[in-house]
Amino acid sequence: MTEVEIEKENAAIAAEYRKLLRISYQSLTAEDKKLIRLAFNTAVDAHKDQRRKSGEAYIFHPIAVAKIVAAEIGLDATSIAAALLHDVVEDTDFTLSDMERLFGTAVARIVDGLTKISNLQKDTDVSLQAENFRKMLLTLNEDVRVIIIKIADRLHNMQTMASMPPHKQVKIASETLYIYAPLAHRMGLYNIKTELEDLSLKYTEPEVYNDLLNKAEDSKEEQKAYIKVFNDSLKSTLDASDIEYEIKGRPKSIFSIRKKMLKQGVTFEEVYDKFAVRIIYKCEQDQEKFMAWKIYSIVTDNYRPNPVRLRDWISSPKSTGYEALHITVMGPKGRWVEVQIRSERMNEIAEKGYAAHYKYKQGKEKDGGLDEWLAKLQEALENQEVNAVDFVEQFKLNLYAKEIFVFTPKGDLKSLPKGATPLDFSFSIHTQVGLKTRGAKVNGKLVPLSHELKSGDQVEIITSENIKPTANWLDYATTARAKSKIKSSLNEEKKQIASEGKEILRRKLKQLKITLNDKSINQLVSFLGYKTSLDLFYRAGLGNIDNQKLKEFAAERNNAILGFFKKRMRKQQTTEDVVKEVITHKYDKLVFGKEEEKLEYKLSPCCSPIPGDPVFGFITVSEGIKVHKNNCPNAVSMQANFAYRIMKAKWIDSSQEEYSADLTISGIDQMGLVSDVTRVISTNMHVNMKKISFESNDGIFKGKVTVVVKNKNILNKLVENIRKVSGIEKVTRD
Numbered sequence: 001m002t003e004v005e006i007e008k009e010n011a012a013i014a015a016e017y018r019k020l021l022r023i024s025y026q027s028l029t030a031e032d033k034k035l036i037r038l039a040f041n042t043a044v045d046a047h048k049d050q051r052r053k054s055g056e057a058y059i060f061h062p063i064a065v066a067k068i069v070a071a072e073i074g075l076d077a078t079s080i081a082a083a084l085l086h087d088v089v090e091d092t093d094f095t096l097s098d099m100e101r102l103f104g105t106a107v108a109r110i111v112d113g114l115t116k117i118s119n120l121q122k123d124t125d126v127s128l129q130a131e132n133f134r135k136m137l138l139t140l141n142e143d144v145r146v147i148i149i150k151i152a153d154r155l156h157n158m159q160t161m162a163s164m165p166p167h168k169q170v171k172i173a174s175e176t177l178y179i180y181a182p183l184a185h186r187m188g189l190y191n192i193k194t195e196l197e198d199l200s201l202k203y204t205e206p207e208v209y210n211d212l213l214n215k216a217e218d219s220k221e222e223q224k225a226y227i228k229v230f231n232d233s234l235k236s237t238l239d240a241s242d243i244e245y246e247i248k249g250r251p252k253s254i255f256s257i258r259k260k261m262l263k264q265g266v267t268f269e270e271v272y273d274k275f276a277v278r279i280i281y282k283c284e285q286d287q288e289k290f291m292a293w294k295i296y297s298i299v300t301d302n303y304r305p306n307p308v309r310l311r312d313w314i315s316s317p318k319s320t321g322y323e324a325l326h327i328t329v330m331g332p333k334g335r336w337v338e339v340q341i342r343s344e345r346m347n348e349i350a351e352k353g354y355a356a357h358y359k360y361k362q363g364k365e366k367d368g369g370l371d372e373w374l375a376k377l378q379e380a381l382e383n384q385e386v387n388a389v390d391f392v393e394q395f396k397l398n399l400y401a402k403e404i405f406v407f408t409p410k411g412d413l414k415s416l417p418k419g420a421t422p423l424d425f426s427f428s429i430h431t432q433v434g435l436k437t438r439g440a441k442v443n444g445k446l447v448p449l450s451h452e453l454k455s456g457d458q459v460e461i462i463t464s465e466n467i468k469p470t471a472n473w474l475d476y477a478t479t480a481r482a483k484s485k486i487k488s489s490l491n492e493e494k495k496q497i498a499s500e501g502k503e504i505l506r507r508k509l510k511q512l513k514i515t516l517n518d519k520s521i522n523q524l525v526s527f528l529g530y531k532t533s534l535d536l537f538y539r540a541g542l543g544n545i546d547n548q549k550l551k552e553f554a555a556e557r558n559n560a561i562l563g564f565f566k567k568r569m570r571k572q573q574t575t576e577d578v579v580k581e582v583i584t585h586k587y588d589k590l591v592f593g594k595e596e597e598k599l600e601y602k603l604s605p606c607c608s609p610i611p612g613d614p615v616f617g618f619i620t621v622s623e624g625i626k627v628h629k630n631n632c633p634n635a636v637s638m639q640a641n642f643a644y645r646i647m648k649a650k651w652i653d654s655s656q657e658e659y660s661a662d663l664t665i666s667g668i669d670q671m672g673l674v675s676d677v678t679r680v681i682s683t684n685m686h687v688n689m690k691k692i693s694f695e696s697n698d699g700i701f702k703g704k705v706t707v708v709v710k711n712k713n714i715l716n717k718l719v720e721n722i723r724k725v726s727g728i729e730k731v732t733r734d
Contacts (some may be wrong), residue, residue: 323349663706
């Protein structure tokens with residue numbers, strides 16, 4: 001670089017630092033600014049010789065992360081300093097001792113947590129990415145700010161990922177969808193969660209993302225005009241009521257529109273609520289609830305509300321701290337419009353999460369806020385014994401769940417996810433109450449433990465000291481907390497029974513002149529077809545191992561020669577089976593990897609790919625390669641957890657192959673419609689009809705047709721022709 005370029009870059013770095021101080025959400029004291037300045041100087045010095053893949057100086061990345069932490073999340077000076085320093089220990093000669101000496105214990109602890117997370121991602125020995133996520137979540141025990149800064153770090157990486165190779169983009173985007181977006185949601189960081197989701201879609205399904213983005217851009221002017229018409233009729237009434245307010249139109253995210261299209265089976269044009277109207281009002285905190293309902297009254301005087309779409313999160317805020325009144329009304333031109341009513345304080349909380357929530361608390365209440373939040377998050381981390389994938393799934397289980405509010409017998413209000421049962425309620429009160437649950441009363445009546453609770457129910461738990469959880473309870477519980485406590489209890493009981501079973505087995509084998517040791521245990525586990533030695537001892541403790549089976553085991557074990565020949569015969573049979581499978585007609589359809597190898601595979605039933613669909617191969621543990629569509633519902637989880645088992649796949653000549661595809665057809669019933677549809681199918685070349693069923697109800701019909709085609713182009717052409725039939729409204733592929 002020339003001297004002029006170096007000067008230019010230094011000026012840009014200094015400008016970014018000044019911006020950081022200006023945009024900080026918290027008010028910074030002189031001490032705060034001194035700490036941030038020291039962190040900035042240290043980071044500049046530590047990263048002076050480093051550059052990002054895009055070519056810019058590396059220091060721009062920590063500054064950008066610090067800006068997100070300061071402005072969008074609203075954390076304190078300690079967090080801003082830690083964000084500036086988050087890569088220093090990992091990438092340079094600075095040590096944690098240096099951090100503690102220069103910046104104190106809090107900053108050093110956060111940087112240490114962030115360094116551990118970064119090292120996890122480079123650890124190729126860990127077999128599951130979920131194990132990394134589990135360890136990352138456990139850093140919450142050190143300091144919750146570790147995870148928040150990591151989310152900010154991930155957001156900036158996603159914003160600047162264009163220079164990375166495509167396979168890395170897909171892997172990082174899948175991880176982001178799998179864990180970081182749900183975490184941002186749980187922490188009340190809705191703006192960041194939305195941006196993470198949209199950026200992830202941009203890299204996991206670029207064609208879909210760009211198509212929806214272009215359509216959203218094209219419809220922007222029309223939406224603006226519609227929102228203006230909607231707002232104009234409200235303004236005069238709101239102005240007359242002497243309310244200080246602001247009305248904003250907010251477009252739905254690309255990701256949420258895509259999600260709605262898939263869930264409802266509709267096109268972009270058919271998604272009716274592509275935007276929401278937000279009314280943000282100004283008033284004293286003790287007047288907020290009164291003012292919200294006053295605005296609700298004005299809106300519903302002008303537009304007819306949908307009675308089943310009222311959401312009151314002011315009387316009962318979400319567990320993330322979110323407060324607002326949501327209503328859906330029938331706007332001009334017969335279109336539904338969602339209206340969100342919030343005070344300025346509520347709006348800040350919605351955008352900044354807990355940092356804003358506790359800005360409005362006072363004294364001890366304010367100081368205890370972060371501890372309360374941390375305690376809530378750690379509930380999901382209590383059971384560390386389950387396998388990593390289950391652990392992450394349990395943690396995510398209730399992140400996006402809708403909430404219901406139920407009452408205790410004393411009238412206290414408890415928040416639970418929608419679909420929760422009395423068993424979930426009992427564990428939310430206390431673990432010991434949950435473990436001793438004998439029955440439950442809802443609104444004074446006895447109900448089964450599987451009964452689904454509804455908002456407003458009053459729940460009473462009946463307990464007994466003689467009760468123990470059973471395996472059935474796992475079917476009745478829905479929350480991660482309840483499931484993990486039940487599993488822990490069942491595992492504890494299983495271990496006790498297994499301990500007794502081991503002694504029983506030792507005595508029985510001794511009579512057969514076999515010593516119980518690691519070798520004999522492994523042989524017996526294999527002989528009886530169990531998965532682990534714990535299963536073996538548990539079955540023995542329950543008395544489920546037949547003495548005759550043990551005698552057969554002893555006979556086979558003692559006859560080593562017979563065992564050897566049996567093993568050889570089994571091996572030969574297996575080899576023959578493999579050879580038979582290898583020489584099948586399946587070879588000529590897909591090729592895998594950079595070398596475009598022809599390998600044996602199966603088409604996954606979860607998404608039923610056919611030639612022409614963008615696909616990838618997934619190496620399973622016991623079923624060889626399974627082929628999935630790129631937009632398969634399980635793709636994100638596989639990319640995030642098992643990226644190293646994903647194989648590129650490419651279709652080659654498959655002209656002799658045929659594939660089944662299921663089509664769902666709906667529309668307005670009329671005479672001869674079925675024969676019109678069947679005629680269109682039968683006159684299409686290279687298409688055979690395998691199965692057809694139609695049903696009509698009050699003039700509306702719905703049908704399912706299974707067709708056999710050679711590839712996706714033929715299927716697309718068929719769908720296009722069916723849509724042209726008079727009365728057909730929609731044709732979708734299952």
